[in-house]
Amino acid sequence: MNRHDTRGGPSARTTPDGLAFRDLNGNGIMDPYEDSRLSAEERVNDLLPRLSLREKIGLMFQTVIEMGPDGELLAESGVFAKSATATVVLDKGLSAFNVHAIPSARAAARWNNRLQALAEQTPHGIPVTLSTDPRHSFTESSGVAFTSGPFSQWPDMLGLAALDDVDLVARFSEVVRAEYRAVGLRMALHPQVDLATEARWGRQLQTFGSDVDRVRAYTRAYVRGIQGPRLGPDSVATTTKHFPGGGAQKDGEDPHFPYGREQVYPGNNFEAHLAPFADAIAAGTAAIMPYYGMPVGLVRHGRPIEEVGFAYNRQILTGVLREELGFDGVIVSDWELVTDNHVGGKLLPARAWGVEELAPAERIVKLLDAGVDQFGGEECVDVLADAVAQGAVTESRIDESARRILLTKFRLGLFDDPYVDEDAAERIVGNAEFRAQGLRAQAQSIVVLTNHDVLPLDGPRSPLRIYVEGVMPEIVAEYGEPVAAPRDADLALVRIPAPYEPRDDLLLERGFHQGSLDFRPGLVSRLARIAEECPLVLVVDLDRPAILAPFLSFASATVACFGVADCALMDGLSGRVVPSGRLPVDIPRSMDDVRKAMPDYPAPAADALFARGFGMQDYGRRQEEVHSADASDARRFD
Known part of the structure; x- marks a missing residue:
């Protein structure tokens, strides 16, 4: 290990009979949730009752975080980060973050270790889950994808689809897993399995194209390649998006923006757009992200679907995703459905399509009722705490989502060792073999x-x-x-x-x-x-x-x-x-x-x-x- 490596962290301990553990709550003994020999379910059953309401609410928010150029923790807000790092971790209790710019593999590994050490200062030492949008190709657009930087560079997803090679997709996703894990990235905010059926839509470069059979096969290969045969310490968790398929955009406009909020199905082809998500669930995807769009004029099984954004839509999330498709993983909303986002002189209104008139607290209540577990791009923990205090949300509903989120953390092994080796990160990320494979795939x-x-x-x-x-x-x-x-x-x-x-x-x-x-x-x-x-x-x-x-x-x-x-x-x-x-x-x-x-x-x-x-x-x-x-x-x- 090098001098910057903090693997094991400040809580590393050994029991009298020689078993290593992390004393995350600092009480000097190995509690069941700290015992790596127990199952993820047993450990969650022990930890969840220990948590305060405030800690459980913190689990349910995921926001953007930024790192310093040499892996420093930011002492103040950043370009997209709304708060200083210590504020969101220690004061607000968040433990899920979406990272933007990564200057180098060594800096990213160093930053992960410092962030995980900071998280050990929380009452129960809940480790951080770091997520990322795609970053192995050529797209540079915040909120969509990032150019590869220190990582190996491959074609954008449409380029992989052009090769019509499922084995190559599996190999690519294994490379992504190796490079992500090396720097501490443990959740991928992808694959994007939308069918690219509207030629004007601006998000299709990160899709696998318009052929439903190809998209389904690629989805299975991609999820299994990044997660492995089952979610475990060697995995990166996938967040398959955008449920129930985001490609059917009216006039090809994107629902990031008010003028693109409508998804329409004049060809009655909703089921084809839904199909790849069944494959993702069968492959074990850890999380699913609904899109911003709101269905207009959609009737399914003779019942009109409420014309609200999909994350607000109980018929879609609970009725279709949970009950029909049997998904019991984490539903994480797309970013900023509750509050407006201001960066510099620019505004992006909250994507509360169909419920624009609702106050932030009312939006949170409707999102929870629809089935959302985690609010993407938000850190307004007080809004949810107030909703519970006023009886609009029950603590048992909070427990449902907190359980799912904790299960993912335990299955990823984050409670046992969230730290990474800086030297290994520099050796693995963007190595010559990975880069050569990516260049050949491009050609x-x-x-x-x-x-x-x-x-x-x-x-x-x-x-x-x-x-x-x-x-x-x-x-x-x-x-x-x-x-x-x-x-x-x-x-x-x-x-x-x-x-x-x-x-x-x-x-x-x-x-x-x-x-x-x-x-x-x-x-x-x-x-x-x-x-x-x-x-x-x-x-x-x-x-x-x-x-x-x-x-x-x-x-x-x-x-x-x-x-x-x-x-x-x-x-x-x-x-x-x-x-x-x-x-x-x-x-x-x-x-x-x-x-x-x-x-x-x-x-x-x-x-x-x-x-x-x-x-x-x-x-x-x-x-x-x-x-x-x-x-x-x-x-x-x-």
Whole structure:
């Protein structure tokens, strides 16, 4: 161990007969909840009656926490953290936190150990559970996902879906588990198993696409890979989201924001969106997160569903999730359903869709009645304490949720050893083997949509003179000679993002790509002029399925990516790694078609410009072009 390692913590003790334990309540003896030989259920049965109401309420909140650059505990509030670390741990009694920026593996491990040591100062030493949004790919948007930083970098989830390889998903999730555990992250706020059926929706890059069978298979593999065969000390707990499926957004707008609060099902396809959650439950997911959206016009088994956000919806959480699907794990709400969030000069209203008129205490009561166990993004413990004092919430209801949350902590082994080794963290996180696997997966996930004899780039014309936009010239220089103008080039390589409508009124809105999928006419014209000078290879980063039709008449090759670094892109375009990706979503022909489509149901394959499942294998030299979303495939959504 190194000098910064505090494994075992200040409470480490040994019984007279030599059994190691953590004296978490400081009474000098090993109480049953401190005895690692007992089952999680036995330990919860001992601990729960010992806890004060205040301690139990603290378990039911999970908020954002931030670390200092060298792993320091923050002595004051941060950018997104509402309170100083000591305040939320010691004064408010919280023990579940969602961490944002991670500067390095060593800093994260050091910070975890300091945070766990701080938690030992609480009356019963309840350890902290650290959670995270996805952080192994390319997306950087607070509240959604983070770029990989010190962790190994892989394709975004749509890129993994493009590979249609369940074994690779299982391997990826095992890597995630190893890297998370090394720094003390023990709960993943993923997988996101929503069906990407609305082309404009800004959250689909973190999904597994629109094919319900693929999403179900990937869900099983992902949960088992991160948690293992059962939840235990070697696991990272998964939080499968967004129940009961968040993809059916009206006009593709996201319910983080008031204008996107409605989910609609004109295709009567609710059950397909629900299906992957049954697989997550069968695989043992520890937690499930409902989405913000409110169903509009949804009728199920002849009964209208209340038009309130899903976390507020008793028919959905208790009726469907608990009673029909048999889930008895933790239901953690998505962030900030109770109070508004202010950061700097920006506001994000509480996502209390359908119950906006309720006061915070009334919202908490309705969330608990619906079935929520833990309030995401909140630390308003006094509001819940007052509700209990006024008789609006019973202590027995608090005990139900506290029990579920404690069971997860005990099963993860956090009560026995929540500490990590800094040296091991630095050795494991982002190691060469993991990074190589991630880069290869990126290159393989590339989808070649069109190719008129220009790919791969290692043909007889090499070394090529290449005009480059959107790719680092120093990387392209390994494959040819970058030149300054298309007229001097043998080939132009241009990489562009998918289009979106920039918005920056509400907090977080800037990070969401929403609105029209049409490219600007000026961009199309400029690229057409480049293609008049030399063959154009167009690479499009599809965080949403953009309208590519305007480019097909002049691009010599069109390539789709879902999270690919420049070096992996060049490996794929050159043939060092042969791309094998197939589209995980449909590419529509026009925005008119998008507007006419049903948000809950994928359009017929014949209506797409490129249908889900399409991809030119071996650059089209073997002419294996596949349209998997044919009529028989579409029937799976009935």
